[in-house]
Amino acid sequence: MGEIKLTPEGNMAVSKEWENWMGGIAAQNKLVSPGMRLGNEGRTVKPGNVVTNGPYAEIKEIIGGLSIFRAESIEEATEMAKSCPILNVGGNVEVRDIIQMNG
Amino acid sequence: MQEKELIPQLYRTEFRKIAAVLCRSLGIEHISIAEDIVGDTFLLAAETWGLKGVPQNPAAWLYTVAKNKAKDLLKRNSIFSQKVSPELKDYGREGYETDIDLSVQNIRDSQLQMMFAICHPDLPAEAQIGLSLRILCGFSIDEIADAFLTNKETINKRLYRAKERLKQVKAKIELPPESEIAKRIENVLTTLYLLFNEGYYSSSTNTVLRQDLCLEAMRLTHMLTENKSTDEPSVNALLALMCFHASRFEARVDSKGELILYHEQDISLWNNELIKRGEYYMNRAATGYSLSKYHVEAAIAYWHTIVNNDTEKWEKILSLYNQLLMIEYSPIAALNRTYALSKVNGKEQAIAEAEKLNLGGNHLYHALLGELYSSVDNQRAIQHLEKALKLSRSVADKKVILNKIKKLRQ
Numbered sequence: 354m355g356e357i358k359l360t361p362e363g364n365m366a367v368s369k370e371w372e373n374w375m376g377g378i379a380a381q382n383k384l385v386s387p388g389m390r391l392g393n394e395g396r397t398v399k400p401g402n403v404v405t406n407g408p409y410a411e412i413k414e415i416i417g418g419l420s421i422f423r424a425e426s427i428e429e430a431t432e433m434a435k436s437c438p439i440l441n442v443g444g445n446v447e448v449r450d451i452i453q454m455n456g
Numbered sequence: 457m458q459e460k461e462l463i464p465q466l467y468r469t470e471f472r473k474i475a476a477v478l479c480r481s482l483g484i485e486h487i488s489i490a491e492d493i494v495g496d497t498f499l500l501a502a503e504t505w506g507l508k509g510v511p512q513n514p515a516a517w518l519y520t521v522a523k524n525k526a527k528d529l530l531k532r533n534s535i536f537s538q539k540v541s542p543e544l545k546d547y548g549r550e551g552y553e554t555d556i557d558l559s560v561q562n563i564r565d566s567q568l569q570m571m572f573a574i575c576h577p578d579l580p581a582e583a584q585i586g587l588s589l590r591i592l593c594g595f596s597i598d599e600i601a602d603a604f605l606t607n608k609e610t611i612n613k614r615l616y617r618a619k620e621r622l623k624q625v626k627a628k629i630e631l632p633p634e635s636e637i638a639k640r641i642e643n644v645l646t647t648l649y650l651l652f653n654e655g656y657y658s659s660s661t662n663t664v665l666r667q668d669l670c671l672e673a674m675r676l677t678h679m680l681t682e683n684k685s686t687d688e689p690s691v692n693a694l695l696a697l698m699c700f701h702a703s704r705f706e707a708r709v710d711s712k713g714e715l716i717l718y719h720e721q722d723i724s725l726w727n728n729e730l731i732k733r734g735e736y737y738m739n740r741a742a743t744g745y746s747l748s749k750y751h752v753e754a755a756i757a758y759w760h761t762i763v764n765n766d767t768e769k770w771e772k773i774l775s776l777y778n779q780l781l782m783i784e785y786s787p788i789a790a791l792n793r794t795y796a797l798s799k800v801n802g803k804e805q806a807i808a809e810a811e812k813l814n815l816g817g818n819h820l821y822h823a824l825l826g827e828l829y830s831s832v833d834n835q836r837a838i839q840h841l842e843k844a845l846k847l848s849r850s851v852a853d854k855k856v857i858l859n860k861i862k863k864l865r866q
Contacts, residue, residue, distance in 0.1 A: 369775070373797075376778025380790040381812050387782050 370438035378422055378433060388420035417444060421451065462510060463502055470515055471498070471594030474522045474558065476566035479591065480629045481526065481556050484573060487591070487619050489529070497522040519558045526556050566629075567592065568683055571676060573629045575644040576622060583618035584647045585654065590615055593672045602665055603654060631685060641686060645694050645750070648673050652698050656705075667705060674698045681740070692741035693750035699734030700757035703727040715852040723763055731761050752780040770799035787815055791824050803828050819847035823857060834864050 378384045393415065395408045408415055417439065424430035427450060434446040471494055478490035497518055511517040574587045582604075589595040589603065601611045632640040655669025677695045680686040707725035710716055738754055756776045759769055777793035790813055798806030807828050815821035822844035829837035838861055845857045 372775060372778045376774075376781055376793060377809055377812075379778070379781035379785060380793050380809065381814065382785045382790070384782060384785070 370441070374436055374438055375420070377436075383423045383433070385421040385423050388418060390418040391416055414445070462514060463498060463505070466501075466514060466518065467498055467596075468594055470518055472567065472592055473563045474519065475591050475594070476570045477556060477558055477563055478522065478526055479570055479573075480566045482530075484627050484629055485623050487622070490526075491590070493522055493525045493529070496525060523556045523558060564679070564682070568679055568686065569629045569631060571644060571679070572632055572640055573622065573627045575640075575647040576625065576627045577640075577643045578625045578627075579618055579621055581647065581650055583614055583621065585651050586611060586614050587618045587622075588647065588651060588676070589669075589672070592676060599665065602662055603658070603669060605658075631683075634685075637685060638688070641680070641688055641691065644680070645677075645690060648677050649694060649750075651676075652701070656701055663709065670698065670702050670705065674702065681737075689741045689744040689746070690748035690750050692737045693748055693754045696734045696737035696741060697750055697754040697757050699730045699737060700754065700761055703730035703734065703761065715856055717856065718760065726761070734758065734761070747779075747783070749780060749783045752776050752783065756780070765799075767800060770796050774800050787813075787818055788820070790815065791818075791820055795824060795827070798828055803832055807832070817847070819844045819849075819853070822847065823853075823860075826857075826860060830860075830864060838864055 375384065375387050379387075393408075395406075397405045397408060399405070422430060422433055424433060427448060430448050430450075434448050437444075437446045439446060474494045474497070475490055478493055479487050482490050500521060501514075501518060505511070505514075571588070571592060574591060575584050579587075586600055586604070589600045590597075595603070597608050597611050597615075601608050604611065631637065652670050652673035655666045655671075655673065658666045658669070674695065677691060677698060680688075680691045681695065703726050704718075704721065706727065707721040707723070708716055716722075734754070735758070738758060741751060741754065756773055759773050759776070762769055774793065774796040777789055777796055780789050781793060791810075794806050794810045794813065797809060807825070810821070810825055810828060813821065822840040826837045826841035826844060829840060841857055841861045841864070845854060845861070848854050848857060
């Protein structure tokens with residue numbers, strides 16, 4: 354899919370949706386970090402110190418953001434992901450657990 | 457003024473000033489002695505003024521007597537050799553200046569420094585508040601016991617342990633260095649907010665005392681705004697928050713001491729002066745780069761001073777609670793957020809979100825669901841309110857809940 358273009362009103366509405374979604378998770382005391390939204394510009398560094406413009410040029414999808422929730426299982430986390438506003442504008446949500454690194 | 461009224465009044469305003477200066481002069485190890493000196497000074501005033509009449513300048517009389525008592529002590533005791541000689545070595549001073557400086561500036565500085573010493577992160581919150589009330593606010597042990605709804609022995613023990621702890625951690629009576637001051641201010645603000653809430657939410661029936669606690673918390677917070685190194689945006693935000701809450705003090709409780717809910721309050725009893733002051737401090741807080749939870753709470757409190765049921769107001773409040781929860785979770789914020797959600801998106805959605813909150817053991821949770829289910833499913837509303845009644849531990853809250861159940865049964 355291509356870039357998600359939104360009108361200013363659309364932007365405001367989406368912002369509100371995001372805030373409500375995050376707020377709802379936070380109200381359950383399951384928000385570890387609202388995380389961040391990632392920009393569309395950037396760089397890719399490959400082995401041999403090769404640097405190219407833009408993120409992941411070969412992949413059609415781009416990671417728009419990252420948030421960290423707390424859940425008892427991947428199933429619960431997946432349920433929480435189902436109300437993510439990105440789904441309303443053609444996006445996907447990847448749900449993965451965080452691997453704790455000890456020591 | 458009658459000598460009988462004068463001394464208690466002076467006690468309230470001057471005890472803390474003299475105590476702060478003496479604590480600083482004598483050191484953290486001798487807080488109790490500092491307290492005793494001030495106490496003795498007032499005792500002497502009570503004895504002497506009754507016989508010889510009230511002096512021309514009562515406060516100055518107190519200062520002079522306290523000063524002399526402290527100087528005598530310093531000269532006589534081993535305090536001199538323990539505390540002063542090492543300092544003489546450090547600073548290479550010629551003679552020790554036994555002068556106790558009770559100038560306006562030094563009083564102000566000493567109180568600020570004592571605030572940081574007392575609101576020490578290594579002290580439990582109760583101890584910080586207790587000691588603040590004693591030293592920074594000049595409350596008597598009886599008054600502190602009343603505020604905490606406990607007895608003198610408990611308070612005396614608590615204060616004793618607090619002072620011992622301060623000695624143990626070698627708390628310094630000074631403003632923290634620049635590298636630490638932001639974090640330490642956070643600690644102080646937590647304590648001041650707790651102190652304010654003691655007054656605001658207290659179950660004590662002593663209204664005057666409760667109002668005093670709020671005012672003292674506000675006075676101490678205000679002191680922080682008067683010093684450049686402690687005049688942070690978060691401090692101003694907390695002060696704004698306190699002003700907004702305090703503006704409703706008269707309207708919150710009726711003559712029988714019963715709680716009047718926000719939407720049932722007589723708005724003419726709201727203190728507009730305090731609301732204006734809150735707005736003033738909110739403006740002062742609108743600088744810097746960080747948004748503290750106090751900023752968000754102050755904004756929420758500000759919106760509660762606007763009386764209407766417009767969607768705009770509740771959308772703003774919902775948005776603010778979302779932000780507050782993202783900064784820091786608390787069950788109260790979660791419940792209030794859900795209430796705001798019901799005002800914006802309707803009760804059905806709010807009920808759905810409420811049931812995910814996992815706060816079934818909290819009486820306020822059931823009170824909220826009682827409210828949300830009203831007119832939607834009155835049976836369930838009553839069920840929740842009865843649960844709330846069982847879980848609630850405050851007489852005032854129980855009355856409010858009972859009233860709601862009665863109304864639903866009509």
